Amino acid sequence: MxxxxxxxxxxxxxxxxxxxxxxxxxxxxxxxxxxxxxxxxxxxxxxxxxxxxxxxxxxxxxxxxxxxxxxxxxxxxxxxxxxxxxxxxxxxxxxxxxxxxxxxxxxxxxxxxxxxxxxxxxxxxxxxxxxxxxxxxxxxxxxxxxxxxxxxxxxxxxxxxxxxxxxxxxxxxxxxxxxxxxxxxxxxxxxxxxxxxxxxxxxxxxxxESAPEEAAEIQQRAIRVDKEKRTPLLRHLIATENWKRVLVFVATQYGADHVVDKLRRNGIRAGAFHGELSQGARNDVLSDFKKSHIKVLVATDLAARGLDISQLPVVVNYDLPRSATDYTHRIGRTGRAGECGMAVSFITAESQAHFCLIEKRNGANIAREEIAGFEPTEVAAPEAAGAGGIKGKRKSKKDKLREAAARKKD
Missing domain, CATH: 3.40.50.300 (P-loop containing nucleotide triphosphate hydrolases)
Incomplete structure (x- = not known):
């Protein structure tokens, strides 16, 4: 047609x-x-x-x-x-x-x-x-x-x-x-x-529904790494795999600024993108990224929807998203319009159980990798094994506020 x-x-x-x-x-x-x-x-x-x-x-x-x-x-x-x-x-x-x-x-x-x-x-x-x-x-x-x-x-x-x-x-x-x-x-x-x-x-x-051939356009990788070695690993991958542009997702606005600062100190052109920035600043950093004036855009989930960045080869989950749906939206920033893309998730000891849940919800089974020189040594604490679960299994801030208000009325 x-x-x-x-x-x-x-x-x-x-x-x-x-x-x-x-x-x-x-x-x-x-x-x-x-x-x-x-x-x-x-x-x-x-x-x-x-x-x-x-x-x-x-x-x-x-x-x-x-x-x-x-x-x-x-x-x-x-x-x-x-x-x-x-x-x-x-x-x-x-x-x-x-x-x-x-x-x-x-x-x-x-x-x-x-x-x-x-x-x-x-x-x-x-x-x-x-x-x-x-x-x-x-x-x-x-x-x-x-x-x-x-x-x-x-x-x-x-x-x-x-x-x-x-x-x-x-x-x-x-x-x-x-x-x-x-x-x-x-x-x-x-x-x-x-x-x-x-x-x-x-x-x-x-x-x-997404056709199988559409899902295959994005190569998904999961790399085990200690929490404190994620930024050095990110720098290593950018250099050794020759990533021209990469969108990195983090959990918080502070995390975005912190990672950008570390990348810049090591000579990598990077910018932060989050809700605390003014609209002008957000427009500027997004424009710089699209024009390849900066190589790395470090963003919160504000960038998981609505951003159409052509020829974006790599997305990195520096921090895992809360839900399986958010994971899908994040990695959907790459592999668009028939192009091939890669989605890399950093799996720490404390986040490995959560990533298993994301895989289960998405019907995926992604092989775990270890990069030489960045082999993990941390072990998940027993009490953390089920922590962080998929969104919907734990109470949101709004839910907690509603419950508090209800208790006051009682």
């Missing part, structure tokens, strides 16, 4: 001419969106979900009546600023040759609200926003949602993970009752089913 089979306008067909053919989620979703109904789609990170909704929504915008001042036709809600920037870029790229000029505004936190308020003067056709900043703009009377024709929740599972449930409820209350609703998610937890039942009307359901 080709994109021309969907009945899209010539400018949109031209915009996607660089792609050989639609992905599985695009082939299933584009006709459903063009038909105007609601949609619930789950597909792995990197499967082409953004194009799957942007293309048909641009076509529906072309086919609609355009008033002055502009009224918001499509509202796209995303969990992070980086994903908002990427979605906005896709909308802008695909609309460059349209017969009518489209106005796309990105509304995200971490930067001054004033330029965004100025950008919204005269209205907008497409708005790509994080929930919190969108509500700020509504409170400033900079935007109204009463004419929205289509609502997209992109990376909906991640949005709920980040605690945007209350913000979503308020936004939904401000939207017109009759509209098209599109919900895209990489996973399908119970919370997604609940929100789907709340907002979707007789939706088309699409679930795209």
């Amino acid at each position: 080709s994109f021309s089979a969907f009945g899209l306008s010539a400018p949109l067909i031209s915009a996607v001419s660089k792609y050989d053919s639609p992905t599985a989620v695009q082939s299933a979703a584009i006709p459903a969106v063009l038909a105007g109904g609601d949609l619930l789609a789950t597909a792995r990170t990197g499967s082409g979900k953004t194009t799957a909704f942007v293309l048909p929504l641009l076509q529906r915008w072309l086919d609609s009546k355009h008033d002055k001042p502009r009224r918001v036709h499509t509202l796209i809600l995303v969990p992070t600023r980086e994903l908002a920037a990427q979605v906005r870029e896709v909308v802008q790229d695909f609309s460059n040759d349209l017969p009518e000029r489209i106005k796309v505004v990105s509304a995200v936190g971490g930067v001054s609200i004033n330029p965004q308020m100025m950008a919204l003067r005269g209205g907008a056709d497409f708005i790509v926003a994080t929930p919190g900043r969108l509500l700020d703009l509504i409170d400033h009377n900079a935007i109204k949602l009463s004419d929205v024709s289509a609502l997209v929740l992109d990376e909906a599972d991640r949005m709920l993970d980040l605690g945007f449930s209350e913000e979503l409820d308020r936004i939904l209350s401000l939207l017109p009752p009759v509209r098209q609703n599109l919900l895209f998610s990489a996973t399908f937890p119970g919370a997604i089913e609940q929100i789907a039942e709340k907002i979707l009307v007789n939706p088309t359901r699409i679930e795209i």
Whole structure:
């Protein structure tokens, strides 16, 4: 199948001419969106979900009546600023040759609200926003949602993970009752089913499973190493395996800064990427990494979703993720768009039981390696053997706060 089979306008067909053919989620979703109904789609990170909704929504915008001042036709809600920037870029790229000029505004936190308020003067056709900043703009009377024709929740599972449930409820209350609703998610937890039942009307359901050949594009490795030798091992691998660019995941913001400092002291160009940085700093370090001005990007799970970095050969789990799902999203930063990739996990004595659980949940069995000169000597303490478990098996901070509040009431 080709994109021309969907009945899209010539400018949109031209915009996607660089792609050989639609992905599985695009082939299933584009006709459903063009038909105007609601949609619930789950597909792995990197499967082409953004194009799957942007293309048909641009076509529906072309086919609609355009008033002055502009009224918001499509509202796209995303969990992070980086994903908002990427979605906005896709909308802008695909609309460059349209017969009518489209106005796309990105509304995200971490930067001054004033330029965004100025950008919204005269209205907008497409708005790509994080929930919190969108509500700020509504409170400033900079935007109204009463004419929205289509609502997209992109990376909906991640949005709920980040605690945007209350913000979503308020936004939904401000939207017109009759509209098209599109919900895209990489996973399908119970919370997604609940929100789907709340907002979707007789939706088309699409679930795209990763094909075996797609999974094979990422070579997974597990290297046993003592905790204190992880940074020297990382330096060793970068040098001996000639890694040109590597994305390293750590557990905390402090950990990101600490590892970057150690790498820089040893002459390796590295940058940190985490939520404590300003939006400008995050944009700068991400741009430097994409342009290969720095070789190593050390990030928290903020980078596990929504970052599309082409030709990223290696991802390293310096610290293991909390859940099997987060592991999948992390390693999904490499091996994208048909390219080969490598995902390396450092396995310490205290994390080996946790990695076994991740393997079990993902149906994987990854051979353990030891690198000469970095053979581990540490042994897991008996009480730590089951510590750290998969997310969902231990209480979150929110759960603990709720229990504390309940005890006070009693």
